[in-house]
Structures are given as C-alpha cells and as structure tokens.
Amino acid sequence: MLLALILLQGFSHALAANHGSHWTYKGPHGQAHWSDDYPDCGGQAQSPIDIQTKSVQHDPALPPIEPQGYRSPGDGAFTLLNNGHTVEMSLPPSMFLRGLPQTYAAVQLHFHWGSRGQTGGSEHQVNGEAFPAELHIVHYNSDSYANISEAKQRADSLAVLGILIEVGDVANPAYDNIFDRLKNIQYAGQKVSIPSFNVHELLPGQLGHYFRYNGSLTTPPCSQNVLWTVFRQRVRISASQLERLQGGLYSTKAANSLPVPLVDNYRAPQPLNQRVVFSSFPVGPSAYSAGEIVAIVFGTLFGCLSIFLTIHFVVKRIQTKRIREQKDVVFKSSSSRAVSGDSHRP
Numbered sequence: 001m002l003l004a005l006i007l008l009q010g011f012s013h014a015l016a017a018n019h020g021s022h023w024t025y026k027g028p029h030g031q032a033h034w035s036d037d038y039p040d041c042g043g044q045a046q047s048p049i050d051i052q053t054k055s056v057q058h059d060p061a062l063p064p065i066e067p068q069g070y071r072s073p074g075d076g077a078f079t080l081l082n083n084g085h086t087v088e089m090s091l092p093p094s095m096f097l098r099g100l101p102q103t104y105a106a107v108q109l110h111f112h113w114g115s116r117g118q119t120g121g122s123e124h125q126v127n128g129e130a131f132p133a134e135l136h137i138v139h140y141n142s143d144s145y146a147n148i149s150e151a152k153q154r155a156d157s158l159a160v161l162g163i164l165i166e167v168g169d170v171a172n173p174a175y176d177n178i179f180d181r182l183k184n185i186q187y188a189g190q191k192v193s194i195p196s197f198n199v200h201e202l203l204p205g206q207l208g209h210y211f212r213y214n215g216s217l218t219t220p221p222c223s224q225n226v227l228w229t230v231f232r233q234r235v236r237i238s239a240s241q242l243e244r245l246q247g248g249l250y251s252t253k254a255a256n257s258l259p260v261p262l263v264d265n266y267r268a269p270q271p272l273n274q275r276v277v278f279s280s281f282p283v284g285p286s287a288y289s290a291g292e293i294v295a296i297v298f299g300t301l302f303g304c305l306s307i308f309l310t311i312h313f314v315v316k317r318i319q320t321k322r323i324r325e326q327k328d329v330v331f332k333s334s335s336s337r338a339v340s341g342d343s344h345r346p
C-alpha cells in the first residue's frame with residue numbers, strides 16, 4: 001500500500017515534470033539541472049556536440065538533402081512566436097525532406113544565439129569552434145507518424161537540420177523575413193504572422209556536404225530521437241542582423257516589471273560517448289580554413305628553410321674544418337720533415 005502510494009507520488013511528480021516545468025540556460029534551473037526534472041537530458045546520446053573532424057567517418061552513401069516545397073511553402077502565413085526560450089516559426093507539412101532514411105515533414109524552425117560582445121552562440125561546434133548563431137529546422141517522420149505530437153516521444157521520429165551562422169560583410173535578405181518582425185514579438189508569449197516566403201534561401205548553398213549523427217532535442221525534454229544533419233557550409237548574416245537577434249528580445253512577459261533579455265540560449269556540447277559522427281564528404285585537407293592553409297604553408301616553408309640553413313651551416317663547418325685539417329696536415333708534415341730531415345724515412 002505504502003509502496004503503491006510512493007510509486008503513485010513519483011509517477012505524478014514525473015508527469016508534472018513532463019508538462020512544462022520551468023527551465024532556463026543559467027542559474028538554479030540552468031542546463032546543469034535539466035536532468036532533475038527531465039531525465040533524458042542526462043542520457044548518453046545528447047545534443048549538441050562538438051564535431052571533431054579527425055574522428056568523423058566518411059560515408060560516401062549519404063545523399064544530398066533535398067528539401068521539397070521549401071521555395072514556395074503555400075499562400076498561408078507563418079506564425080512567429082517568442083516562446084521565452086527562442087524565436088520559433090511554424091512551418092507547414094507541405095515542406096518536407098528527401099535524402100534521409102524516411103520522409104520527414106517540417107514543423108518549425110528556431111534560433112540559438114549568444115550575446116553582444118561574446119563570440120559563441122551556436123550549439124554545435126566544429127573542432128572546438130563555436131559560431132555566432134545556429135538555425136534549427138525541425139521535422140517529424142511523416143512516414144511513421146500522423147503528426148508531431150504523436151511522433152514526439154517515439155523512436156526515429158525527428159530530423160533536424162542544423163545551420164551554423166557566421167557574420168559577413170553584407171546583410172542576408174532571406175533572414176530579414178524573420179528578423180524584421182522581431183520588434184513585434186519582444187516579450188515571451190507574443191506572436192506575429194509573416195507572409196510566407198522562400199525558406200530554401202535560409203539554407204546554405206551546398207546541401208550535399210553535411211555531418212550526420214543520432215542525438216537529441218537540445219532543450220528539455222531532450223528526447224533522444226533526433227537524426228541530426230549539420231551542414232558543413234555556414235550561412236552568413238551581417239553584424240547588424242546578428243545584433244537584432246541578440247538585442248531585441250526578452251525571455252519574460254510584457255507585464256513583468258523586470259525584463260530579462262533573451263540571450264545566450266545555447267546548450268553546451270554534450271559527450272559523444274559511443275556514437276559515431278558520419279560525414280557525407282571526405283574530411284581531408286580541403287577541410288582546412290584559409291587561415292590554417294596560410295599557417296601550414298608558412299610553417300612548411302619556415303621548416304624547410306631552417307633545415308636548409310642547418311644543413312648549409314653544418315656542411316660549411318665541415319668544409320672549413322677539413323680545409324683547416326688539410327692545412328694542419330700540410331703544415332705538420334712539412335714541419336716534421338723540416339725537423340726530422342730525411343734520416344727517419346722508412
């Protein structure tokens with residue numbers, strides 16, 4: 001009886017936890033404590049991860065991602081919502097993905113970012129490098145499930161596209177479709193509708209090159225049912241576009257007298273554990289950045305020059321030594337001849 005009561009209590013506690021217990025990125029409800037209320041967050045196959053390219057396994061059978069219906073996603077409008085954790089835009093199931101093991105229909109997209117003056121902001125990292133922001137486009141397995149709510153807690157149910165965002169010199173007009181509306185949804189719970197636009201333009205140009213691994217949602221409940229595709233090519237936005245994302249939103253409601261800026265909504269990289277990260281492209285020397293190539297070229301030149309100079313000086317020293325020895329021999333033999341005369345000749 002007592003046991004049943006305890007079990008029941010535990011069960012209702014778990015249910016309460018699963019129905020939206022408060023979480024944040026920092027502080028007493030921060031990411032280190034997510035697993036108290038959401039046990040999956042402490043699992044062995046969590047996201048995001050730091051992709052170490054030297055440990056990535058090339059799988060030449062991985063085909064390019066083929067987004068369908070992304071260019072003209074219907075006549076309807078999208079809804080953009082500040083949910084207190086991120087800015088999220090609803091997507092219609094007429095948008096879906098091919099090039100994955102099953103068909104995945106679009107559900108929503110959202111962003112992760114840092115704060116002004118800080119370098120990080122992305123969730124995924126590559127060789128320890130974080131980027132200023134990251135776009136996630138969430139899809140559910142529409143071959144196996146009727147809708148996202150049915151798919152959510154099940155296996156093989158979600159596919160997320162991860163797009164790393166960096167800062168360049170020019171504005172990216174596709175992103176302004178979203179960023180221009182942020183001023184209308186400054187506070188948590190606020191929504192605005194956006195006329196539908198070409199979502200394909202939010203993607204990087206090269207959809208054939210990506211990293212693939214099994215992971216989780218990067219926010220509670222951290223369900224471990226996400227097939228991740230993180231594109232190798234980054235998308236560029238301008239510094240002022242990034243600042244609008246970093247500086248325009250609050251994680252608190254409009255009525256709250258102490259507004260809290262919505263910044264640094266990214267989770268730290270999680271242990272890879274037994275998982276393998278695959279790449280659709282060979283991760284070779286071509287994966288080096290321009291800076292690294294310059295460093296390698298100069299490093300090699302400098303190395304060759306040092307070896308050359310070392311050899312040069314060593315050879316020169318040996319030569320001078322030989323010449324000196326020869327002179328010594330000539331001097332000694334002539335002097336010995338002079339001293340000893342011809343008498344001691346054998």
Ligand SMILES: *[C@@H]1O[C@H](CO)[C@@H](O)[C@H](O)[C@H]1NC(C)=O
Binds near residue numbers: 147
């Ligand atoms: C999702 O699908 C299930 C099963 O078909 C159905 O009962 C439920 O009402 C659907 N939910 C939504 C939000 O459409």
Ligand SMILES: *[C@@H]1O[C@H](CO)[C@@H](O)[C@H](O)[C@H]1NC(C)=O
Binds near residue numbers: 213278
């Ligand atoms: C993901 O997990 C499934 C089921 O265990 C497995 O069949 C598949 O190969 C894994 N995919 C990757 C990319 O690791």
